[in-house]
Each structure stands twice: as structure tokens, then as C-alpha cells.
Amino acid sequence: MITKEEIQNYLKNVPSLPRVVKACLEQLKIGELNKAAVIAKKDQKLIFYLKTVVNSAAYGFRSTLEDEKQIFSALGSHKAKQLLYAYMINSNSPNEWQFFNLSKNDFKTLQMQMMKYFDAILKSYSLENSEFQSASSIICASVVVADQIFGVHKEDVKIIKQSQDLTLDQILYRLSGYTFANLVEFIAKLWEVEQSVQQLLVLSFGYQKCKGFVCELSKLMHLLLFKIFSQPRFIKAGLNDFLDIKIEFVEDMLDKFNKIYDETND
Amino acid sequence: MKPTIKKQTVAIFSLRGFIDGQNASSFITIQDIRFVEEKKFEMVLISFKKVISFNKNGISFFEKILKDFHKKIGCQVGICDLTKKQYDQIKHFYKDDVPFSLFDTEEHALLFRKEGTAKQNNNSILIWKSDSSQRSIIAIELFERGFNPIVAQTYDDYLKLKANKDRYLAILDKLHLGLKSNMIAAQRVRNTVIYYLKDYLDADILEQFDLTYHQNCLKIGFKTFMFNATRVVSFNIRASNFFFKLSAEGAEYGALFAFVGLNLDKIPKSFIQELQDAGYIFFDTEEEFFENEDIKAAKKEAMTRKTEKKLSKKLVSYISDFTKATVHTLQIMTNIVPKRKDIKIQKLTLPNDAVTYLASSIAIYGELEGMITIVMEKSLAQKACELLLGNVNDDDILLDGLSEIVNIITGKSKSFLADKNVSINITIPRNFENLSDLQTVLGEKKGVQIDFSFQEQPFTFFLSG
Numbered sequence: 001m002i003t004k005e006e007i008q009n010y011l012k013n014v015p016s017l018p019r020v021v022k023a024c025l026e027q028l029k030i031g032e033l034n035k036a037a038v039i040a041k042k043d044q045k046l047i048f049y050l051k052t053v054v055n056s057a058a059y060g061f062r063s064t065l066e067d068e069k070q071i072f073s074a075l076g077s078h079k080a081k082q083l084l085y086a087y088m089i090n091s092n093s094p095n096e097w098q099f100f101n102l103s104k105n106d107f108k109t110l111q112m113q114m115m116k117y118f119d120a121i122l123k124s125y126s127l128e129n130s131e132f133q134s135a136s137s138i139i140c141a142s143v144v145v146a147d148q149i150f151g152v153h154k155e156d157v158k159i160i161k162q163s164q165d166l167t168l169d170q171i172l173y174r175l176s177g178y179t180f181a182n183l184v185e186f187i188a189k190l191w192e193v194e195q196s197v198q199q200l201l202v203l204s205f206g207y208q209k210c211k212g213f214v215c216e217l218s219k220l221m222h223l224l225l226f227k228i229f230s231q232p233r234f235i236k237a238g239l240n241d242f243l244d245i246k247i248e249f250v251e252d253m254l255d256k257f258n259k260i261y262d263e264t265n266d
Numbered sequence: 267m268k269p270t271i272k273k274q275t276v277a278i279f280s281l282r283g284f285i286d287g288q289n290a291s292s293f294i295t296i297q298d299i300r301f302v303e304e305k306k307f308e309m310v311l312i313s314f315k316k317v318i319s320f321n322k323n324g325i326s327f328f329e330k331i332l333k334d335f336h337k338k339i340g341c342q343v344g345i346c347d348l349t350k351k352q353y354d355q356i357k358h359f360y361k362d363d364v365p366f367s368l369f370d371t372e373e374h375a376l377l378f379r380k381e382g383t384a385k386q387n388n389n390s391i392l393i394w395k396s397d398s399s400q401r402s403i404i405a406i407e408l409f410e411r412g413f414n415p416i417v418a419q420t421y422d423d424y425l426k427l428k429a430n431k432d433r434y435l436a437i438l439d440k441l442h443l444g445l446k447s448n449m450i451a452a453q454r455v456r457n458t459v460i461y462y463l464k465d466y467l468d469a470d471i472l473e474q475f476d477l478t479y480h481q482n483c484l485k486i487g488f489k490t491f492m493f494n495a496t497r498v499v500s501f502n503i504r505a506s507n508f509f510f511k512l513s514a515e516g517a518e519y520g521a522l523f524a525f526v527g528l529n530l531d532k533i534p535k536s537f538i539q540e541l542q543d544a545g546y547i548f549f550d551t552e553e554e555f556f557e558n559e560d561i562k563a564a565k566k567e568a569m570t571r572k573t574e575k576k577l578s579k580k581l582v583s584y585i586s587d588f589t590k591a592t593v594h595t596l597q598i599m600t601n602i603v604p605k606r607k608d609i610k611i612q613k614l615t616l617p618n619d620a621v622t623y624l625a626s627s628i629a630i631y632g633e634l635e636g637m638i639t640i641v642m643e644k645s646l647a648q649k650a651c652e653l654l655l656g657n658v659n660d661d662d663i664l665l666d667g668l669s670e671i672v673n674i675i676t677g678k679s680k681s682f683l684a685d686k687n688v689s690i691n692i693t694i695p696r697n698f699e700n701l702s703d704l705q706t707v708l709g710e711k712k713g714v715q716i717d718f719s720f721q722e723q724p725f726t727f728f729l730s731g
Contacts, residue, residue, distance in 0.1 A: 001598045156598045158268075159678070163670040164654040165270045165280040165313070174653050175601060226318060230283035232292040240282050240293075241267070245316040254318065 037068040086137035098151025120264040181205035206246030219253040287323025315347035342447040370440040382411025382453035394424035410462040412453040467501035482693035485629035487707035496527030577731035591678035625698040632690040639728040646723040669695035
């Protein structure tokens with residue numbers, strides 16, 4: 001089964017940001033959308049990904065966006081960063097999922113939903129154009145990481161779960177001392193995500209008591225994860241019992257969350 | 267979602283997140299329903315511990331499933347791990363007439379298993395319900411399982427009694443009993459299996475008595491069986507025949523049967539005479555039974571029965587499947603690769619009697635017959651149970667964890683053997699806190715003993731006939 005050494009080796013092999021993505025993010029940090037677009041053009045896969053996403057129904061642009069500069073300026077710097085991280089995670093997601101019963105397309109849907117609803121949450125705090133947007137795409141890395149770590153141990157997990165209702169996060173912690181919050185934090189640091197976003201990501205797993213608006217955002221993120229994991233397709237995929245729900249952590253934000261979620265659906 | 271299995275007889279579905287009419291059927295699928303029906307669990311629970319919110323449509327779906335389980339396999343059904351708010355919400359949906367049971371915790375739900383878990387030192391349970399009929403039902407159900415229910419008649423009484431909360435094994439004030447199992451309750455106390463009979467006994471006893479459980483108890487070495495009949499009105503010839511059948515079957519294992527508290531005036535004299543001829547002994551109270559010198563002597567004598575089953579060549583030929591399952595399971599649980607030290611055919615012999623050992627046994631039957639016993643040091647048991655239960659110091663919890671591990675080992679062995687077209691069944695595990703009880707059960711039996719070392723901590727696997 002999983003050991004601490006195995007996780008440490010896994011972390012050593014997490015890919016760093018590719019040159020193009022890294023340069024692109026640097027330009028976005030200083031608001032240079034045009035320069036970012038020029039750099040992005042060097043990675044055709046990235047451009048294809050961005051075109052597919054921004055021209056999907058979820059974005060609702062009136063006309064098809066073809067030109068890279070057009071895409072970046074339509075997105076704005078924070079939204080573009082969110083999509084660059086989503087691209088990174090998507091391109092590191094498995095073609096054949098080993099642990100979860102997911103397809104490439106299901107995972108993409110998961111990412112899109114996380115981004116859509118978390119954007120709505122940020123809007124309720126008037127933060128719709130902020131660095132926190134990236135958090136919703138980066139948190140999806142936990143699903144990829146879980147599949148990569150537990151894929152070869154699927155049968156062992158079945159054995160454990162037969163006699164004890166443990167989440168993958170609990171199993172991971174008891175065996176290696178790591179949680180998915182630690183692993184996502186590691187990836188966020190490696191990918192040079194802003195400190196405030198790293199803090200939000202770690203808090204979103206609900207292990208720490210907190211206060212302030214970042215804390216509120218993290219509670220809403222926690223609820224959002226489980227709202228999406230409660231969809232029939234994701235329950236069937238096995239995502240519903242992958243992280244531990246911290247009800248006491250999120251209780252005070254439930255009404256606010258339901259209101260935002262319902263309004264986004266209307 | 268596959269349910270978690272507790273004590274081999276309880277299936278628990280643990281739901282997570284948001285529940286509504288649209289996603290409810292994704293939590294418990296048709297395959298899961300079939301699994302539960304095939305395994306014939308005695309209790310099926312749905313845990314709401316990790317449920318954030320739910321609506322009436324979601325609950326209605328589970329109501330249908332729970333009712334179907336009760337109808338098809340006669341099990342107890344309910345929802346557990348409910349907060350006060352969730353409990354009130356469900357009661358509100360049904361205007362207080364909830365058709366299934368509601369429990370605040372899983373532990374409280376498990377008090378109502380067919381097999382009671384009352385202990386000798388503290389078995390008092392405080393009950394408070396404003397509904398007097400529910401109060402009585404709960405008290406009766408607990409009494410039948412060997413507990414001592416203390417019912418508060420008013421809320422003020424309850425508050426006064428609750429002030430001494432250390433006096434109680436549990437305090438039940440957020441509980442509703444809905445569809446109950448009509449199975450006869452059982453309890454294992456001081457190496458005796460006690461069955462709690464009630465009302466008028468007739469042919470229905472064949473349905474209400476869990477014969478598999480009884481046979482399993484015989485197979486794992488229980489020798490004394492008591493029928494607590496203090497609440498029996500009378501019985502007819504069908505029930506009487508049933509008791510003869512049990513004693514005839516038990517004779518093969520050297521088992522001893524007794525009735526306690528049976529009102530002999532209400533039973534035809536001829537039945538009593540025939541039951542006595544069949545070996546049944548009659549006592550007025552449980553204490554009298556346990557203190558009776560004849561019973562004590564008979565227990566001892568029965569322990570050393572002459573008809574010990576021997577280790578068969580066929581069983582030994584599959585030893586690799588059993589050891590593979592054992593090593594693999596222990597390796598997952600401890601994250602340690604064990605070293606095999608010794609393999610011998612002998613009486614169970616442990617390296618160092620001074621160390622605190624815990625043991626668990628399970629009997630197998632079907633195409634192969636025998637008993638698997640695992641023995642390990644307490645510290646290794648703690649390590650092995652850590653993954654399932656976290657840090658555990660309480661011996662009772664540790665022993666429960668150990669039985670879960672034995673269940674996993676035998677479940678795995680079962681699937682290895684099934685690949686070779688060999689079909690076996692397994693009994694419920696029996697735990698041993700001290701090795702003298704285990705050695706009494708195993709007697710002079712020889713078996714295959716394999717000693718392992720888990721980073722210098724000894725572990726013994728013993729396969730006997």
C-alpha cells in the first residue's frame with residue numbers, strides 16, 4: 001500500500017510549468033494581455049484548448065473567438081490565468097482513469113462547473129476579477145493526484161472500505177501522513193500560484209479553523225466541491241467519497257451557498 | 267456505493283453531500299440492493315453523518331428501499347448518525363409517524379442488533395421519549411438484548427437521571443424505532459449464547475430463530491446455550507419439536523442447552539418431560555444458571571469433547587490461499603512486509619506467554635471445514651487497526667477491529683478459493699482477550715501453525731480442523 005516514501009517520490013515527479021505557460025503567466029501577472037497572447041501562440045495545444053473553452057456555450061460570447069489576442073482580451077488577466085491552470089491540470093490528467101470511473105470529458109465538465117460556480121461565489125464578494133479565480137481550477141488537481149496515487153491500489157482500497165467507511169484522504173493520511181490539501185499546496189507552490197490563493201486552497205479542505213473573507217471563500221469552495229461531487233455522474237465515478245466532508249466547518253455558510261448556487265442556475 | 271459491513275451482519279450505506287430526488291438512486295444502486303438482499307443482513311442502516319442537506323424526495327427514495335429490505339429479508343432498517351436538526355426534519359416529513367428507525371449514532375443503532383452487546387459491569391441504558399409507546403418499545407427491545415433499560419417517565423426525571431451520566435452505557439433521547447426485525451434476540455455472555463424468547467411459541471419460531479447464527483456459534487466453539495423464557499406465555503408441539511432438533515444437532519458438538527425462567531405451570535407436562543429427556547436443564551434465573559456447579563462442570567467437560575474434528579488433507583492443500591490472503595491483508599493494514607519464520611503442524615504454541623496477545627477465530631464450512639485463528643501482540647493489533655480505526659487504546663474496540671481484519675482475510679480467502687471452484691462459508695468471528703480462553707476452545711487440536719514477524723513483532727496464523 002501507499003507509503004510516505006512513495007508520496008515523496010510522486011511529488012518529485014510532478015511536472016513544473018512548461019516554458020510557454022510560465023512565460024504567459026508572468027505576462028498576465030503584470031497585466032500584459034497582448035504579450036501573453038503572443039507567447040501562448042507558441043503552444044498550439046494550449047491555443048486549441050483556450051479556443052474550445054471560450055467558444056463553448058458556458059462562456060456565451062456572441063461571436064466565435066479565433067484570434068489569440070481577442071481571446072486573452074475577452075478573458076481578462078485573472079480569467080486567463082484560471083484557464084491556463086485548468087489547461088495544465090487537464091493536460092496532466094490521465095487518458096484512462098485508473099481509480100475513478102471518469103472520462104476525459106467528465107473531468108473537463110467537472111473543471112468547467114467548478115470554475116462557473118466559483119466565479120459566481122467570487123461575484124457575490126465583488127471579487128469576480130481577482131486572483132482567487134485560479135483556485136477553482138487548481139483544486140481539481142486533487143482528483144488527478146488521487147487517481148494517480150490510488151489507481152494501482154484500487155483493490156486494496158476496496159478491501160479497506162468494505163469494513164470501514166474511510167475516504168481516500170483519510171487512507172492517504174493514515175498511511176503516509178500527507179493529505180490531499182498538502183499535495184495540492186505543493187503543486188500550487190511549484191506552479192507559482194499567489195500566496196493568497198495557496199492559502200484559500202489549503203483552507204478549502206476544511207482541516208483548519210479560520211476567519212475572514214478568505215475563510216468564507218474556502219468554506220464555499222468546500223461546499224461547492226461536494227455539491228458537484230453529489231451529481232449522479234460523479235457519485236458513480238467514485239468522487240463522492242474521495243474527500244472528507246467537514247460539516248462543522250461549513251455549516252454557517254450553507255444558506256449563503258445555496259442562495260448563490262440557485263441564483264447561478266436560474 | 268457498496269455498504270460497509272459491521273460485525274458481518276450489519277450493512278451501512280454512508281451517504282455524502284447533498285441528497286435529493288435526482289441523485290438518491292446513484293447512492294444506492296440496483297447492484298447494491300441485490301448485494302444486501304443476497305447477504306441477508308440483519309440490519310441495514312443509512313448513515314447521514316456526512317450529509318450536508320437533504321429533501322423529502324431523497325428521503326422518500328430511501329424509505330422505499332428500506333421498506334423493501336425489511337419486507338424481503340426481515341431485517342431492521344433505519345437511518346443513523348442524525349443531528350438533532352436532521353432528526354426533527356425527518357420526523358416533520360412524516361408527521362412523527364416515521365416508518366423506519368432513526369438513531370442519533372451508529373453505536374446506538376448497533377445496540378438493537380439481534381445479538382446484544384450488553385456487558386456484565388455496565389449495561390444500564392437511560393431512555394427518554396415523550397411518546398410513551400415508543401418509550402416502552404425501546405425498553406423492551408433493549409431488555410431482550412440483555413441490557414438494563416432505565417426509563418424516565420417525565421422530562422424532569424430524565425434530567426435528574428441524566429445528571430449521573432457515567433452510570434449509563436448509553437443515553438437514548440433521540441431515537442425512534444420503526445420497522446423492527448422479528449428475529450429472536452441473542453447475546454453471548456461468559457462463553458454462553460443466550461436467546462431471548464417471548465410470547466406464544468409456535469411454528470413461527472422456525473422463521474424467527476436464526477439457525478445459521480446458532481450453527482456458527484457451535485462451529486466456533488460455544489458449548490452452552492440458554493433460552494431465556496421469562497416472557498414466554500406457552501408453546502405448542504411445533505416449537506417443542508424445534509427445541510428437540512436443536513439439542514440433537516448440538517449433541518454432535520457436545521453442546522448443553524437450558525431454559526431459564528420458563529413458567530412450567532403453563533407448559534404441558536409431557537413437553538417438559540421430553541425436553542428434559544433430550545438434555546434440557548431448567549433454571550429460574552440467569553444467575554442460577556451461571557452459578558450452578560453442574561453447569562460449570564458440564565461446560566468444562568463439554569470443552570474437552572471427544573469428537574474433535576481433525577485437520578483434513580484437503581484443507582491443508584489450500585493453505586497457500588489462506589496464508590496469501592492473510593499476509594496480503596496484514597501488509598495493507600500495517601504497511602509492513604512480513605517475514606515468514608516457521609511452519610509446523612502442532613498444537614497452538616506461542617513464543618512468549620508473558621506478552622499481551624489478542625486473538626480472533628473464525629470457522630469455515632462448506633466444501634472445506636476448519637477454523638482459522640490469528641494471534642498477535644496487542645501492539646501489532648493496534649498498528650493493524652490504525653488504518654481502519656485510527657489510534658485505539660480500548661481493548662473492546664481493538665478486538666472489534668481485529669474481527670474486521672479476520673473478516674477481510676476470510677473474505678479474501680473465499681475469493682481465492684472461488685477462483686479454484688472451491689466454495690466456503692464463514693461464521694462470525696470470535697475474539698479472545700486472553701489466551702487461556704482460546705486454548706480451552708482449541709484444546710489439544712493440532713493445526714498448521716505459521717509464525718510471522720512484522721518488524722520483530724510476532725504474528726501467528728493457525729489453521730485447524
